[in-house]
Amino acid sequence: xxxxxxxxxxxxxxxxxxxxxxxxxxxxxxxxxxxxxxxxxxxxxxxxxxxxxxxxxxxxxxxxxxxxxxxxxxxxxxxxxxxxxxxxxxxxxxxxxxxxxxxxxxxxxxxxxxxxxxxxxxxxxxxxxxxxxxxxxxxxxxxxxxxxxxxxxxxxxxxxxxxxxxxxxxxxxxxxxxxxxxxxxxxxxxxxxxxxxxxxxxxxxxxxxxxxxxxxxxxxxxxxxxxxxxxxxxxxxxxxxxxxxxxxxxxxxxxxxxxxxxxxxxxxxxxxxxxxxxxxxxxxxxxxxxxxxxxxxxxxxxxxxxxxxxxxxxxxxxxxxxxxxxxxxxxxxxxxxxxxxxxx
Amino acid sequence: xxxxxxxxxxxxxxxxxxxxxxxxxxxxxxxxxxxxxxxxxxxxxxxxxxxxxxxxxxxxxxxxxxxxxxxxxxxxxxxxxxxxxxxxxxxxxxxxxxxxxxxxxxxxxxxxxxxxxxxxxxxxxxxxxxxxxxxxxxxxxxxxxxxxxxxxxxxxxxxxxxxxxxxxxxxxxxxxxxxxxxxxxxxxxxxxxxxxxxxxxxxxxxxxxxxxxxxxxxxxxxxxxxxxxxxxxxxxxxxxxxxxxxxxxxxxxxxxxxxxxxxxxxxxxxxxxxxxxxxxxxxxxxxxxxxxxxxxxxxxxxxxxxxxxxxxxxxxxxxxxxxxxxxxxxxxxxxxxxxxxxxx
Numbered sequence: 061x062x063x064x065x066x067x068x069x070x071x072x073x074x075x076x077x078x079x080x081x082x083x084x085x086x087x088x089x090x091x092x093x094x095x096x097x098x099x100x101x102x103x104x105x106x107x108x109x110x111x112x113x114x115x116x117x118x119x120x121x122x123x124x125x126x127x128x129x130x131x132x133x134x135x136x137x138x139x140x141x142x143x144x145x146x147x148x149x150x151x152x153x154x155x156x157x158x159x160x161x162x163x164x165x166x167x168x169x170x171x172x173x174x175x176x177x178x179x180x181x182x183x184x185x186x187x188x189x190x191x192x193x194x195x196x197x198x199x200x201x202x203x204x205x206x207x208x209x210x211x212x213x214x215x216x217x218x219x220x221x222x223x224x225x226x227x228x229x230x231x232x233x234x235x236x237x238x239x240x241x242x243x244x245x246x247x248x249x250x251x252x253x254x255x256x257x258x259x260x261x262x263x264x265x266x267x268x269x270x271x272x273x274x275x276x277x278x279x280x281x282x283x284x285x286x287x288x289x290x291x292x293x294x295x296x297x298x299x300x301x302x303x304x305x306x307x308x309x310x311x312x313x314x315x316x317x318x319x320x321x322x323x324x325x326x327x328x329x330x331x332x333x334x335x336x337x338x339x340x341x342x343x344x345x346x347x348x349x350x351x352x353x354x355x356x357x358x359x360x361x362x363x364x365x366x367x368x369x370x371x372x373x374x375x376x377x378x379x380x381x382x383x384x385x386x387x388x389x390x391x392x393x394x395x396x397x398x399x400x401x402x403x404x
Numbered sequence: 405x406x407x408x409x410x411x412x413x414x415x416x417x418x419x420x421x422x423x424x425x426x427x428x429x430x431x432x433x434x435x436x437x438x439x440x441x442x443x444x445x446x447x448x449x450x451x452x453x454x455x456x457x458x459x460x461x462x463x464x465x466x467x468x469x470x471x472x473x474x475x476x477x478x479x480x481x482x483x484x485x486x487x488x489x490x491x492x493x494x495x496x497x498x499x500x501x502x503x504x505x506x507x508x509x510x511x512x513x514x515x516x517x518x519x520x521x522x523x524x525x526x527x528x529x530x531x532x533x534x535x536x537x538x539x540x541x542x543x544x545x546x547x548x549x550x551x552x553x554x555x556x557x558x559x560x561x562x563x564x565x566x567x568x569x570x571x572x573x574x575x576x577x578x579x580x581x582x583x584x585x586x587x588x589x590x591x592x593x594x595x596x597x598x599x600x601x602x603x604x605x606x607x608x609x610x611x612x613x614x615x616x617x618x619x620x621x622x623x624x625x626x627x628x629x630x631x632x633x634x635x636x637x638x639x640x641x642x643x644x645x646x647x648x649x650x651x652x653x654x655x656x657x658x659x660x661x662x663x664x665x666x667x668x669x670x671x672x673x674x675x676x677x678x679x680x681x682x683x684x685x686x687x688x689x690x691x692x693x694x695x696x697x698x699x700x701x702x703x704x705x706x707x708x709x710x711x712x713x714x715x716x717x718x719x720x721x722x723x724x725x726x727x728x729x730x731x732x733x734x735x736x737x738x739x740x741x742x743x744x745x746x747x748x
Contacts, residue, residue: 081716085575088575089575092574218716219717219720220573223572224568227571228568228571229738230737230742231437231738233432352702354702355699355702355723358697358698358701358702372425373724373731373734374724374726374728374731375723375725375726376723376724377721377722377725378720378721378722378723379699379721379722379723380718380719380721381718382719386716390576393575394573394574398571
């Protein structure tokens with residue numbers, strides 16, 4: 061195998077976790093897969109960009125950004141106009157796209173990935189936007205140029221969901237999906253069960269840093285709807301936009317509702333679901349009272365779960381506990397390994 | 405891709421479920437993977453064997469065996485001495501090995517698989533014996549002849565466990581495994597929680613057909629130990645025989661023990677575990693009182709669960725509900741597809 065040249069576009073918590081995971085796994089990649097690599101470019105939002113065809117010092121770049129210094133001083137190329145100039149000028153075989161994205165149209169990630177593929181790079185992202193807004197276009201482009209567009213980390217972080225169906229569940233025809241895919245709402249519902257008001261629980265979730273300053277994307281079910289949309293689009297083969305997902309958040313749930321569920325031995329969960337019906341795929345996000353016979357019942361806090369029903373297996377559930385930037389980074393690394401080992 | 409010639413050695417519930425699944429998935433295999441196949445040989449334990457290089461009528465073979473008729477009349481070859489003669493004379497690219505096996509030494513499945521690989525076939529099995537007794541030998545032989553030795557269905561039926569690590573979790577270093585992998589004991593413990601005595605619960609499990617006439621292999625933890633041994637051998641890269649697994653069954657558990665657990669809000673489960681320690685891998689099967697914060701708490705009846713901890717993800721759990729011969733058959737089909745699509 062050649063030495064793979066990697067470009068990192070986006071160098072926040074996830075980008076740096078990926079950089080350090082690459083360093084930690086350097087020997088394993090060589091020994092287990094014959095893969096060697098060098099990072100030829102890093103682009104940040106607020107700390108400049110650096111390109112060095114001979115390879116950048118990854119740990120140094122992490123430290124500089126963490127100290128608030130500009131990466132430009134590490135670069136062999138002088139001032140790059142923007143992220144597109146970065147992609148055009150960085151000699152790379154793989155682009156890791158983890159820049160801030162608009163959920164409305166998936167930009168600029170969609171354009172970044174399109175350009176990278178056009179320039180012959182594999183494109184790997186943890187951004188959901190490009191999957192829900194441009195999965196078919198980008199996948200077809202990737203096929204046309206003999207490269208991969210992979211995005212394992214977009215749903216349930218590094219837990220293998222997309223690669224599971226791509227590689228480990230061949231010829232399975234998925235009939236339904238159920239899951240808890242949004243951590244913030246799950247945590248809020250847990251806190252309400254412990255006696256907090258909705259407002260107190262939201263404030264707690266914000267204090268832990270897992271939710272945005274404006275938590276409405278979580279609370280109103282948008283984040284969950286985007287994930288359902290990604291799962292349906294890719295795994296059920298039916299393009300589905302987040303706005304097409306029937307969506308209800310948890311804003312109206314009261315302590316009385318919580319108590320009512322408990323009396324019945326149930327718990328409120330914000331459940332994502334998608335089901336094949338004679339009229340097409342019915343996808344929704346809504347609070348549900350989950351009973352004890354469901355594996356969703358015990359899924360607490362930031363843990364997430366997805367349950368698949370197919371024509372070949374009974375119910376197959378995947379649960380991921382303890383997520384974080386490091387597990388998102390692992391999904392990106394796994395995509396890189398899978399993309400390049402399929403080269404051969 | 406060529407047309408793959410398949411030989412089915414073992415034609416009981418699982419073998420026939422595989423045969424019918426192959427028929428049902430014929431179009432999908434062609435459309436999704438370009439795979440076409442013909443079944444050139446079927447060998448049964450008590451209903452003879454048939455080989456036809458031009459292809460056997462699969463549904464007819466199923467029906468004949470179900471009516472108790474001998475397959476010999478479907479064969480183009482006259483009397484074959486035994487299963488080894490079947491492998492030697494059947495023109496095939498893939499052997500599905502599902503014959504009755506001795507857990508003591510994995511025979512005759514080990515010898516069947518060795519012969520098939522030597523004759524250039526991929527070998528796929530739902531038998532655990534060859535994995536725990538000859539994984540390294542058979543895998544090295546398969547590599548030497550450019551074929552695959554796959555066995556997805558040996559643990560948790562068709563749920564993707566081995567292929568998950570092979571393909572979807574690259575470069576993950578597994579540090580521990582926990583799970584409930586034996587259905588019979590799980591069902592017995594459920595019944596005891598509902599007030600039955602141990603003997604009543606065993607009789608119930610036997611009446612459902614999920615356990616053997618002699619249930620001691622389940623009750624004393626041997627089946628679970630064999631599965632732990634397979635997982636450790638393959639996924640942790642450390643050969644481990646079932647006898648090396650510290651093993652304690654559920655025979656000594658009393659209704660008082662069950663009540664005691666319930667008082668603490670816990671449930672008894674026969675837990676399989678393996679953990680890397682400074683002194684090597686510690687593997688055991690033992691009844692444990694499982695608390696509500698474990699995803700194992702809700703795993704009932706024939707449902708099984710395995711939880712993996714690794715250096716790259718938090719706890720990743722896989723739960724399979726509703727297993728049966730059809731899910732075992734799917735694991736065999738998935739192995740076949742994965743083996744031949746990796747042919748390149």
